[in-house]
Amino acid sequence: xxxxxxxxxxxxxxxxxxxxxxxxxxxxxxxxxxxxxxxxxxxxxxxxxxxxxxxxxxxxxxxxxxxxxxxxxxxxxxxxxxxxxxxxxxxxxxxxxxxxxxxxxxxxxxxxxxxxxxxxxxxxxxxxxxxxxxxxxxxxxxxxxxxxxxxxxxxxxxxxxxxxxxxxxxxxxxxxxx
Amino acid sequence: xxxxxxxxxxxxxxxxxxxxxxxxxxxxxxxxxxxxxxxxxxxxxxxxxxxxxxxxxxxxxxxxxxxxxxxxxxxxxxxxxxxxxxxxxxxxxxxxxxxxxxxxxxxxxxxxxxxxxxxxxxxxxxxxxxxxxxxxxxxxxxxxxxxxxxxxxxxxxxxxxxxxxxxxxxxxxxxxxxxxxxxxxxxxxxxxxxxxxxxxxxxxxxxxxxxxxxxxxxxxxxxxxxxxxxxxxxxxxxxxxxxxxxxxxxxxxxxxxxxxxxxxxxxxxxxxxxxxxxxxxxxxxxxxxxxxxxxxxxxxxxxxxxxxxxxxxxxxxxxxxxxxxxxxxxxxxxxxxxxxxxxxxxxxxxxxxxxxxxxxxxxxxxxxxxxxxxxxxxxxxxxxxxxxxxxxxxxxxxxxxxxxxxxxxxxxxxxxxxxxxxxxxxxxxxxxx
Numbered sequence: 001x002x003x004x005x006x007x008x009x010x011x012x013x014x015x016x017x018x019x020x021x022x023x024x025x026x027x028x029x030x031x032x033x034x035x036x037x038x039x040x041x042x043x044x045x046x047x048x049x050x051x052x053x054x055x056x057x058x059x060x061x062x063x064x065x066x067x068x069x070x071x072x073x074x075x076x077x078x079x080x081x082x083x084x085x086x087x088x089x090x091x092x093x094x095x096x097x098x099x100x101x102x103x104x105x106x107x108x109x110x111x112x113x114x115x116x117x118x119x120x121x122x123x124x125x126x127x128x129x130x131x132x133x134x135x136x137x138x139x140x141x142x143x144x145x146x147x148x149x150x151x152x153x154x155x156x157x158x159x160x161x162x163x164x165x166x167x168x169x170x171x172x173x174x175x176x177x178x
Numbered sequence: 179x180x181x182x183x184x185x186x187x188x189x190x191x192x193x194x195x196x197x198x199x200x201x202x203x204x205x206x207x208x209x210x211x212x213x214x215x216x217x218x219x220x221x222x223x224x225x226x227x228x229x230x231x232x233x234x235x236x237x238x239x240x241x242x243x244x245x246x247x248x249x250x251x252x253x254x255x256x257x258x259x260x261x262x263x264x265x266x267x268x269x270x271x272x273x274x275x276x277x278x279x280x281x282x283x284x285x286x287x288x289x290x291x292x293x294x295x296x297x298x299x300x301x302x303x304x305x306x307x308x309x310x311x312x313x314x315x316x317x318x319x320x321x322x323x324x325x326x327x328x329x330x331x332x333x334x335x336x337x338x339x340x341x342x343x344x345x346x347x348x349x350x351x352x353x354x355x356x357x358x359x360x361x362x363x364x365x366x367x368x369x370x371x372x373x374x375x376x377x378x379x380x381x382x383x384x385x386x387x388x389x390x391x392x393x394x395x396x397x398x399x400x401x402x403x404x405x406x407x408x409x410x411x412x413x414x415x416x417x418x419x420x421x422x423x424x425x426x427x428x429x430x431x432x433x434x435x436x437x438x439x440x441x442x443x444x445x446x447x448x449x450x451x452x453x454x455x456x457x458x459x460x461x462x463x464x465x466x467x468x469x470x471x472x473x474x475x476x477x478x479x480x481x482x483x484x485x486x487x488x489x490x491x492x493x494x495x496x497x498x499x500x501x502x503x504x505x506x507x508x509x510x511x512x513x514x515x516x517x518x519x520x521x522x523x524x525x526x527x528x529x530x531x532x533x534x535x536x537x538x539x540x541x542x543x544x545x546x547x548x549x550x551x552x553x554x555x556x557x558x559x560x561x562x563x564x565x566x567x568x569x570x571x572x573x574x575x576x577x578x579x580x581x582x583x584x585x586x587x588x589x590x591x592x593x594x595x596x597x598x599x600x601x602x603x604x605x606x607x608x609x610x611x
């Protein structure tokens with residue numbers, strides 16, 4: 001391809017320039033059309049996109065402990081909080097939080113003993129360990145992030161609170177996540 | 179890498195800086211400036227088409243490998259998942275599968291071109307031999323790939339082809355077990371075939387590089403088949419770019435149209451329906467046939483009534499190509515000026531197509547229907563595909579081993595033009611082969 005545009009006497013691009021530009025444009029368009037399927041195939045496949053929603057029986061969790069379940073490939077913590085832990089979470093002033101959020105906004109009304117959060121540290125995605133760290137919630141071993149009993153970030157490099165997934169109560173003892 | 183003067187002049191500062199340190203732009207520019215005979219016809223565009231085929235197969239293949247599972251329990255389903263769930267997966271699989279067929283269409287035309295125009299004759303023997311190596315690797319790669327979907331044809335194809343090696347006396351059996359990784363075709367076989375199917379295309383790409391290196395060393399042949407001294411080329415040669423890049427590009431567009439017709443409108447026409455049935459080690463399908471591009475060699479294998487003999491004949495059919503430059507005794511390159519050889523060549527092309535046709539038929543079926551129970555010779559009726567295949571196989575080998583050396587010594591060739599431009603300027607009409 002020449003990059004020198006030859007002009008006729010009246011300053012318009014001539015036919016040869018037009019053919020070069022048209023052929024070049026067609027080649028670029030065809031190339032892009034060929035490359036796109038090769039890129040697009042790496043996007044999530046239809047069987048992966050099909051959103052998984054799972055039901056969970058809350059009677060499996062005893063007070064003061066948590067159960068870890070798998071939802072869309074990620075761990076989900078279902079924690080049955082003790083009365084002290086709930087109190088501690090509710091009485092934490094928002095000014096002490098890096099990512100301010102009231103405990104009431106992180107649980108469903110009337111079910112504040114059950115905390116449901118995605119168990120991926122918001123720093124770089126490791127799974128925090130239960131009941132360790134300085135705030136009685138979780139401690140992430142990868143880079144030392146501390147979460148409290150509401151799953152809120154209190155110390156360390158993580159920027160956000162543990163994510164609360166979309167879920168609903170089907171009955172008093174059963175939830176549907178997703 | 180080539181025998182012509184470098185004409186590249188670095189213009190920008192970056193180009194000048196790079197050219198003193200790593201003259202890679204110079205290499206590319208000189209590579210594309212190869213002096214090319216003006217009289218090349220469209221039979222010469224299949225090299226570029228084949229390069230494209232290799233790129234398409236490697237690109238789609240790497241992508242398919244991102245979703246394929248090389249395990250007997252999961253392979254068939256993983257291919258179906260590619261067809262149904264992976265974004266555009268159906269397209270990528272059909273391009274890869276039909277791309278193999280397109281590759282062979284192009285490679286057979288490319289080889290017949292070389293045969294007709296004497297492109298294998300000195301000083302181009304290395305180009306030809308490297309081409310034969312590529313052809314052999316291409317067959318091996320296509321076979322390995324066909325096993326991966328783990329359908330019925332995959333399984334039984336693998337069974338039959340590995341058994342060919344098992345036919346070798348004494349050492350055949352240990353080699354067979356080594357190749358399969360067990361007493362039968364199983365997961366170990368599939369797993370290694372996946373690995374090798376990934377590897378071989380890169381080996382092919384390496385030999386293609388050598389093929390082109392040899393080509394640039396001695397220059398392109400041409401339909402007239404004469405060598406031009408370097409100092410008298412100005413009248414008869416053009417730089418490869420832009421003249422032949424555009425010509426090859428046009429041929430590639432036409433070829434891609436043919437390719438697209440198959441991929442989009444008839445994606446399974448060249449495949450076998452039985453490969454949509456999952457592999458069953460306990461039952462061979464009744465209508466087992468190799469892929470179309472293997473049929474001529476399959477026919478040669480079946481023509482010989484002896485197990486090991488058939489294997490030897492089949493490999494010899496490819497092996498004889500390697501020594502072709504020394505079997506042809508004629509000093510005239512192009513068959514355009516060899517009237518006798520030209521006729522024998524046309525018969526040879528028909529014979530190769532006929533072998534392919536026979537490979538797809540049952541050996542005992544009558545060639546001419548309605549004339550059954552005729553004359554039985556040796557082990558079969560004369561009027562069967564078995565005997566037709568034997569006649570064609572005989573011609574195939576006679577062509578290379580007898581006609582090529584003999585006709586070259588006996589024939590009187592026509593007058594060969596003194597230069598590439600001469601037949602054009604004197605108005606000699608184009609003769610197609």
